[in-house]
Amino acid sequence: MEKVKEKKKRSKGKKALIIIISVIVAIALAAVIFINIVTRPSLDTEKYHAVGGMVYSETVEYKSDSGKSIRHNPIVRLMQMVWRFCEDGDNAKHAAQTPPSDVVKNKDIPYIDDGNVFHLLDVYYPEGLKDGEKLPAIIDIHGGGWIYGDKNLNEYYCLELAHKGYVVFNISYRLVPDVTVNEQLQDCAAALEWINKNMNNYPCDGNILLTGDSAGGQMAVYSAALLSSPELREVFGVTDGGIKPNALLLTSPVAFMKDGGAFSVYTKPMWGDYKNKPTYEYMDLSEIIDKAELPPTYLITSGGDSLAHDQTKRAYELLKEKGVECELNDFGNDENGKPLPHVFSVLEPFNKSGQEAIDSALAFYQKQIK
Numbered sequence: 166m167e168k169v170k171e172k173k174k175r176s177k178g179k180k181a182l183i184i185i186i187s188v189i190v191a192i193a194l195a196a197v198i199f200i201n202i203v204t205r206p207s208l209d210t211e212k213y214h215a216v217g218g219m220v221y222s223e224t225v226e227y228k229s230d231s232g233k234s235i236r237h238n239p240i241v242r243l244m245q246m247v248w249r250f251c252e253d254g255d256n257a258k259h260a261a262q263t264p265p266s267d268v269v270k271n272k273d274i275p276y277i278d279d280g281n282v283f284h285l286l287d288v289y290y291p292e293g294l295k296d297g298e299k300l301p302a303i304i305d306i307h308g309g310g311w312i313y314g315d316k317n318l319n320e321y322y323c324l325e326l327a328h329k330g331y332v333v334f335n336i337s338y339r340l341v342p343d344v345t346v347n348e349q350l351q352d353c354a355a356a357l358e359w360i361n362k363n364m365n366n367y368p369c370d371g372n373i374l375l376t377g378d379s380a381g382g383q384m385a386v387y388s389a390a391l392l393s394s395p396e397l398r399e400v401f402g403v404t405d406g407g408i409k410p411n412a413l414l415l416t417s418p419v420a421f422m423k424d425g426g427a428f429s430v431y432t433k434p435m436w437g438d439y440k441n442k443p444t445y446e447y448m449d450l451s452e453i454i455d456k457a458e459l460p461p462t463y464l465i466t467s468g469g470d471s472l473a474h475d476q477t478k479r480a481y482e483l484l485k486e487k488g489v490e491c492e493l494n495d496f497g498n499d500e501n502g503k504p505l506p507h508v509f510s511v512l513e514p515f516n517k518s519g520q521e522a523i524d525s526a527l528a529f530y531q532k533q534i535k
Contacts, residue, residue, distance in 0.1 A: 382418025
């Protein structure tokens with residue numbers, strides 16, 4: 166009798182285990198199917214989402230060989246979906262904002278003429294300039310976790326910078342997992358080279374502020390380092406952009422991708438098969454700074470910047486230690502007492518806190534202008 170009872174218990178236990186495993190498998194399959202549906206690619210000649218791996222073309226090859234090792238990485242696949250929904254939120258923010266209307270817009274200029282929608286830039290400057298009037302330039306590299314975004318993401322921010330009296334170059338670059346961070350830096354270098362060759366076609370006075378936010382902040386400081394170092398350009402395989410920025414503006418830069426704590430689980434795969442690449446020893450700002458000559462740098466973060474507050478402070482301390490002229494503006498709460506979020510001045514450039522951050526950064530730039 167006891168043996169029969171024991172047998173029944175085991176049988177019930179096995180059935181329960183089978184049910185649990187079946188439920189887990191069903192949830193996993195449903196999640197995979199949902200992610201595949203949400204991240205289904207769109208044709209680049211139609212309405213598409215600016216998320217890596219979600220754009221295709223009948224004439225342009227978007228995917229490079231370097232991205233093969235990360236296209237099926239579960240973290241990357243999950244973040245493609247996350248960024249896809251972030252795009253909806255950013256579009257809603259834009260819809261609620263009113264950008265300045267007194268700005269000349271030159272849009273969708275190819276800095277590499279290959280038909281790739283991520284090889285475009287915009288140029289903005291104030292209307293009504295007098296003949297021969299020249300203005301300082303700003304070059305902006307958008308954020309988006311290396312996977313998301315194009316120049317449209319930062320358009321309102323850049324329009325506000327132009328409204329304040331600057332010529333602003335707003336650039337796109339290819340996205341992970343179509344490419345890796347290294348190729349994104351090659352795109353930025355190509356854009357800088359185009360700007361250097363074509364700057365005289367716009368009312369620029371030769372002064373340049375290079376800026377970026379979040380992942381774009383990482384690319385901005387790396388681009389500045391590459392501009393100053395032939396050795397680093399050889400390692401990263403980039404061209405000499407030919408420009409020398411007067412200053413850097415880094416808004417919540419994620420500049421430590423290898424030694425970034427738990428966040429590195431996300432950032433390291435952005436480099437592809439990173440351990441087997443010559444760039445492996447250069448994935449953190451601390452690993453390139455001694456090989457570069459960085460310009461005066463202004464950094465912005467905030468109390469609610471859960472993604473990059475510590476990284477921004479760490480970058481500031483490193484720059485200061487290495488003798489780079491730098492300032493850190495660590496904002497607290499907004500006018501309603503709420504902690505200011507990650508890259509608040511880029512996402513909300515027209516409100517009081519955004520204006521304060523932008524004006525303080527531009528004041529720093531003005532001190533560096535020749």
